Amino acid sequence: MKILRIYNRPIYLLIGIFSFLTFLSSNHIIIIEKEICRKKFIIPKIEFTDSVEGMTIVYDQLKIKDKQALIIKIFQRDVFEKESRDCFLVFQNNGKVKLIESKFSLSLKNQVFKVNLVRRKDRILYWNTLDSLVANDLIYLNQNELADHDSIPTLQKPSNTQHRFETKRACVIFIQGNKILSQCLEGLSAYPNTSRKEKEIFQFTNLYSIFENLFEQDL
Numbered sequence: 001m002k003i004l005r006i007y008n009r010p011i012y013l014l015i016g017i018f019s020f021l022t023f024l025s026s027n028h029i030i031i032i033e034k035e036i037c038r039k040k041f042i043i044p045k046i047e048f049t050d051s052v053e054g055m056t057i058v059y060d061q062l063k064i065k066d067k068q069a070l071i072i073k074i075f076q077r078d079v080f081e082k083e084s085r086d087c088f089l090v091f092q093n094n095g096k097v098k099l100i101e102s103k104f105s106l107s108l109k110n111q112v113f114k115v116n117l118v119r120r121k122d123r124i125l126y127w128n129t130l131d132s133l134v135a136n137d138l139i140y141l142n143q144n145e146l147a148d149h150d151s152i153p154t155l156q157k158p159s160n161t162q163h164r165f166e167t168k169r170a171c172v173i174f175i176q177g178n179k180i181l182s183q184c185l186e187g188l189s190a191y192p193n194t195s196r197k198e199k200e201i202f203q204f205t206n207l208y209s210i211f212e213n214l215f216e217q218d219l
Contacts, residue, residue, distance in 0.1 A: 099115070129210060141207070
């Protein structure tokens with residue numbers, strides 16, 4: 001037994017040293033990962049078109065403490081709808097991403113909010129998507145083309161094989177502090193044969209779909 005104890009002691013010592021080094025290295029890796037995440041999760045610079053005083057009321061309504069967080073609001077409106085639904089993607093300066101769904105109808109006394117915090121491991125998808133869209137200028141659309149009212153088609157049921165809006169108005173709105181960039185498509189129903197440029201319509205439809213899919217993924 002004494003011989004076994006003598007030979008086992010170095011083994012225990014080696015195991016202890018190895019465990020301690022593993023602990024230090026794992027913590028060091030975690031710290032490095034945190035630093036990398038902080039550097040990656042930075043709100044990209046957006047060229048806003050307008051500045052509106054009192055816009056920060058949106059932050060109060062959504063209970064967002066970070067007044068410089070980037071809020072992306074997407075919604076569709078139909079003149080006949082009895083209930084409205086707004087979707088908010090909130091990119092905060094601490095790297096966190098919130099998804100907030102707002103519903104309002106005549107039957108509801110108050111506006112109802114549903115909040116979901118995106119899991120840490122999934123945040124990078126949201127940030128990478130936002131960075132890519134801004135870096136490639138895909139959020140900047142020709143609003144004059146989108147707001148063309150020369151020919152507004154009647155509402156029709158869209159094809160099942162194509163992504164179409166059946167609405168009178170659809171918007172993607174970027175808000176940061178008092179600054180705002182609003183991209184709205186007026187009078188779109190199915191795929192209209194109007195004088196609008198198809199490129200602008202496609203870009204808007206794609207932009208809306210990207211944020212809509214991100215929102216639906218984790219809510």
